[in-house]
Amino acid sequence: MTVAVDPELGDVEILDYVIVEDGGRLVNPxxxxxxxxxxxxQGIGTALYEEMPFDRNGQPLATTFxxxxxxxxxxxxxxxxxxIETLAPYTEFGVKGIGEGGAIAPPAAIANAxxxxxxxxxxxxxxxxxxxxxxxxxxxxxxVQRAAVVTRAGA
Amino acid sequence: MKPVNFAYQRPxxxxxxxxxxxxxxxxxxxxxxxxxxxxxxNLRLVQPELIVDITALDELKRAEKLGDHLVLGACVTHAxxxxxxxxxxxxxxxxxxxxxxxxxxxxxxxxxxxxxINADPSADWVSALSALGAEAIVRRADGARTLAxxxxxxxxxxxxxxxxxxxxxxxxxxxxxxxxxGYYKVCRKTGEYAQAIGAVLLDRPRNxxxxxxxxxxxxxxxxxxxxxLFGGSDDLAQFDRGAADAMLQSxxxxxxxxxxxxxxxxxxxxxxAAGA
Amino acid sequence: xxxxxxxTGTHLGCEHGVCGACTILVDDMxxxxxxxxxxxxxxAEVVTIEGLDDDEITRELREAFKREHALxxxxxTPGMLxxxxxxxxxxxxxxxxxxxxxxxxxxxxxxxxxGIIKAIRSVIAARRGRDIAAVAGGGPQYCGxxxxxxxxxxx
Numbered sequence: 001m002t003v004a005v006d007p008e009l010g011d012v013e014i015l016d017y018v019i020v021e022d023g024g025r026l027v028n029p030x031x032x033x034x035x036x037x038x039x040x041x042q043g044i045g046t047a048l049y050e051e052m053p054f055d056r057n058g059q060p061l062a063t064t065f066x067x068x069x070x071x072x073x074x075x076x077x078x079x080x081x082x083x084i085e086t087l088a089p090y091t092e093f094g095v096k097g098i099g100e101g102g103a104i105a106p107p108a109a110i111a112n113a114x115x116x117x118x119x120x121x122x123x124x125x126x127x128x129x130x131x132x133x134x135x136x137x138x139x140x141x142x143x144v145q146r147a148a149v150v151t152r153a154g155a
Numbered sequence: 156m157k158p159v160n161f162a163y164q165r166p167x168x169x170x171x172x173x174x175x176x177x178x179x180x181x182x183x184x185x186x187x188x189x190x191x192x193x194x195x196x197n198l199r200l201v202q203p204e205l206i207v208d209i210t211a212l213d214e215l216k217r218a219e220k221l222g223d224h225l226v227l228g229a230c231v232t233h234a235x236x237x238x239x240x241x242x243x244x245x246x247x248x249x250x251x252x253x254x255x256x257x258x259x260x261x262x263x264x265x266x267x268x269x270x271x272i273n274a275d276p277s278a279d280w281v282s283a284l285s286a287l288g289a290e291a292i293v294r295r296a297d298g299a300r301t302l303a304x305x306x307x308x309x310x311x312x313x314x315x316x317x318x319x320x321x322x323x324x325x326x327x328x329x330x331x332x333x334x335x336x337g338y339y340k341v342c343r344k345t346g347e348y349a350q351a352i353g354a355v356l357l358d359r360p361r362n363x364x365x366x367x368x369x370x371x372x373x374x375x376x377x378x379x380x381x382x383x384l385f386g387g388s389d390d391l392a393q394f395d396r397g398a399a400d401a402m403l404q405s406x407x408x409x410x411x412x413x414x415x416x417x418x419x420x421x422x423x424x425x426x427x428a429a430g431a
Numbered sequence: 432x433x434x435x436x437x438x439t440g441t442h443l444g445c446e447h448g449v450c451g452a453c454t455i456l457v458d459d460m461x462x463x464x465x466x467x468x469x470x471x472x473x474x475a476e477v478v479t480i481e482g483l484d485d486d487e488i489t490r491e492l493r494e495a496f497k498r499e500h501a502l503x504x505x506x507x508t509p510g511m512l513x514x515x516x517x518x519x520x521x522x523x524x525x526x527x528x529x530x531x532x533x534x535x536x537x538x539x540x541x542x543x544x545x546g547i548i549k550a551i552r553s554v555i556a557a558r559r560g561r562d563i564a565a566v567a568g569g570g571p572q573y574c575g576x577x578x579x580x581x582x583x584x585x586x
Contacts, residue, residue: 009341034503034542034543036543041539041540041542041543049344064449072534073530073537073548074344074531075344078543131343132343136415165470193447196466197446197447197466258451260462260514263461345535346535
């Protein structure tokens with residue numbers, strides 16, 4: 001997949017997303033596609049938007065949709081989607097479950113893409129959701145680290 | 156997620172509305188489009204005894220050019236402005252700002268007056284109207300007063316509106332055809348409240364050069380004379396990020412990354428204005 | 432609507448104006464019924480999803496939604512149809528991005544929006560292809576959020 005990261009504001013935009021899934025024999029391909037699209041949306045939520053923080057007293061801090069951000073039509077692109085049908089040897093008709101796969105991959109795929117985009121700045125994120133704030137903090141931290149290295153090298 | 160019980164009145168005359176509000180005192184709330192008040196009621200952030208619905212007051216729906224100003228009643232909706240049902244004197248700036256507010260269903264009922272009175276620091280009109288040099292016309296039983304929007308809004312969710320006053324209308328000065336305008340909103344997703352807003356208006360024939368940094372969690376930073384951010388000039392190419400950063404520090408924004416996104420918002424608004 | 436009139440097509444979602452599941456038409460405009468008091472609609476024409484059973488545009492949208500698998504659980508669907516209908520009426524030359532922006536006030540957790548956007552695009556294209564022009568500039572013919580006289584169509 002391809003992302004664009006705005007280094008001044010920390011925004012992450014998904015430019016291209018390719019999914020290839022293997023569900024064994026696809027009984028209803030339209031429903032399979034729908035599950036993958038929906039799973040992608042949930043995965044994008046996990047990767048970039050949704051967070052349920054609590055304060056020190058255990059009070060939830062995201063109690064409305066103003067704080068808990070759900071991906072809408074402008075946050076979820078249409079992916080390029082393809083299928084491999086490797087028949088499962090243990091099931092009738094060779095079917096496999098496909099309900100979970102869509103949501104599991106995006107946090108890892110997106111985080112890896114973001115880190116690839118930021119590697120020139122030495123910044124890395126290992127925490128989701130990857131909010132603009134966390135991107136800026138990672139870039140700022142990398143800058144400090146580089147400055148420290150330069151200082152040590154010069155000393 | 157349901158509001159408390161309340162009484163509801165929908166007066167047809169201004170005097171009637173003022174009377175109801177005077178009687179209700181602190182226990183009465185004004186309802187216009189309900190797009191800000193509605194969620195607050197449902198979340199029980201406010202628990203009034205009386206709601207006074209002002210959407211039947213014709214005085215609050217006017218939309219007319221008076222001399223070199225546009226006067227918009229407080230109950231004109233964002234959709235009215237977006238769709239061009241009301242005149243525009245800002246070369247399309249106001250319709251564009253309106254179109255970016257929340258979602259269409261919200262814009263169909265949300266009002267420009269309601270937005271200003273709610274004075275959410277992240278609201279579009281609070282920053283945009285300040286940048287446009289607009290004024291608020293406040294009416295009470297015995298008269299009216301006019302003040303600059305940046306003086307009307309005094310803080311986060313705070314205005315100068317007194318207990319027996321209603322916001323009647325907004326006055327927007329007409330822009331020259333050559334005016335340059337930029338407006339940039341930093342948002343996590345479409346329709347959500349802004350994290351940072353930058354706005355700039357350079358209208359040389361009228362000797363106007365204004366800049367605003369909004370969504371600062373307090374009243375917006377408004378420069379009626381923006382030259383201090385451009386090395387003393389009115390050259391948009393001379394935007395000084397350091398000066399903007401210093402100003403944000405002086406209003407109490409202690410977090411450097413916060414200052415960064417607000418400075419970038421204004422820088423991008425300036426770039427838009429320069430490109431126009 | 433739901434309890435007094437048994438019109439259960441309109442759904443309760445967030446009850447603070449963000450998710451769009453409650454969207455209905457008041458005086459021909461989509462509004463959030465969760466923050467619109469019935470008493471404030473005195474004299475207005477209120478149309479719920481049930482009232483669009485015989486509506487030509489909504490019929491086309493329903494066909495398109497079925498064809499494009501634009502609904503799975505169906506919870507967001509009435510709100511989606513009401514908002515989509517308004518877009519079909521008013522949209523002059525909306526491209527995919529414009530449609531996504533216009534529909535961003537309706538959240539869906541199941542479909543990832545792919546089928547929904549395709550369905551809406553296809554209905555707009557089909558209607559423009561049959562020379563049904565958009566009502567540019569919006570549906571309402573009056574200023575302010577409430578009309579006080581009977582509807583006047585722009586001819």
